Amino acid sequence: MTRSPSSATSPTRVEALYDQCAPTWNARQGLVERVLMGEGMRRALATELRGNVLEIGTGTGATFPFLANNPMLSSFTAVDLSAGMLGEAHEAAERTGRSIRLAQMNAEALAFADDTFDTVTTSLMLCTVPDPARTLWEMARVCKPTGRIVVLEHVRAPNPLISRVQKLLTPFQVRQLGCHLDRPTDRLVREMGFRIEQDTSRFFGIFHMIVALPPERHQRGVIQGVSFTEISRTPDLKQ
Numbered sequence: 001m002t003r004s005p006s007s008a009t010s011p012t013r014v015e016a017l018y019d020q021c022a023p024t025w026n027a028r029q030g031l032v033e034r035v036l037m038g039e040g041m042r043r044a045l046a047t048e049l050r051g052n053v054l055e056i057g058t059g060t061g062a063t064f065p066f067l068a069n070n071p072m073l074s075s076f077t078a079v080d081l082s083a084g085m086l087g088e089a090h091e092a093a094e095r096t097g098r099s100i101r102l103a104q105m106n107a108e109a110l111a112f113a114d115d116t117f118d119t120v121t122t123s124l125m126l127c128t129v130p131d132p133a134r135t136l137w138e139m140a141r142v143c144k145p146t147g148r149i150v151v152l153e154h155v156r157a158p159n160p161l162i163s164r165v166q167k168l169l170t171p172f173q174v175r176q177l178g179c180h181l182d183r184p185t186d187r188l189v190r191e192m193g194f195r196i197e198q199d200t201s202r203f204f205g206i207f208h209m210i211v212a213l214p215p216e217r218h219q220r221g222v223i224q225g226v227s228f229t230e231i232s233r234t235p236d237l238k239q
C-alpha cells in the first residue's frame, strides 16, 4: 500500500489544471451547482460557519456571496493551490465588501498552527486532492477541539448503478479536473472518527453537506497516517 499521491492529482498538476480553467470556472460550475447540487446546499453550508473560519480549496470564491447574511462570522481566511483561481476569488471577495484573507497554500500541508480556527470548511475539493484523509487530518489539526468541520462534497452514490457510471466517468474527469467522482468521502469522514452532527444529502445521495466535530485527540494517533486508499480497503467497509 502506498501513500504517495497519484500523478493524476499531484499538487503541481492540479495547480496547472485549475490555473487554466480559472477564467471560465464560474460559468462551467454554475451549471453543476444550480442544476445538480442546488444553491440551497451552499447556502446551508454558509449558515454553519462560525467565528474564525478557514476555507480550503476556495476556488473562485463560490461561497463568498453567501457569507453576507451570517452574523456569526468573525474572520474568513481562504486558501487554494491555484493562483488563477485565487485571482478570481480576489474579485469575488471585493464584491462581498467583507474582509477576506486569501493565500496560496497546499491543503495537505497547511501553514497554520494547531487549534487555530473555530470552523474549517471546504466544498467540492476533497474529490481533487491526492489524499483526502491527509487533507481531513490537516483540517482537524488546525480546527479547535471545540470547533467544527463543515464539508460540502460529491461522493460515490449509494445506488450501485449510479456508482458504476461514476466509476466509468472518473478517469475522464481526473484528466479534465483532477476530480474523482467515485470517492466515498462521506464514509471516510465517519471512519476517521469525525463526530457527525449533521449529514444531509441531495441528488441521489451524491451531494453531502456534513457538519462534524473533529476526531477526539486520542483517536487521531490511532488512525493518523491511514491514507484514503488504505481506508477504502479495510475489510469491514462495504464497497
Ligand SMILES: C[S@@+](CC[C@H](N)C(=O)[O-])C[C@H]1O[C@@H](n2cnc3c(N)ncnc32)[C@H](O)[C@@H]1O
Pocket: 011, 014, 015, 018, 029, 056, 057, 058, 059, 060, 061, 062, 079, 080, 081, 082, 085, 105, 106, 107, 108, 122, 123, 124, 125, 128, 129, 130
Ligand atoms: C472543484 S474546485 C472547487 C472550488 C470551490 N471550493 C467550489 O466549491 O466551487 C477544487 C479547488 O480545489 C483546489 N485544490 C485542489 N487541490 C488542492 C490542494 N491540495 N490544496 C489547496 N487547494 C486545492 C483547486 O485549485 C480548485 O480551486
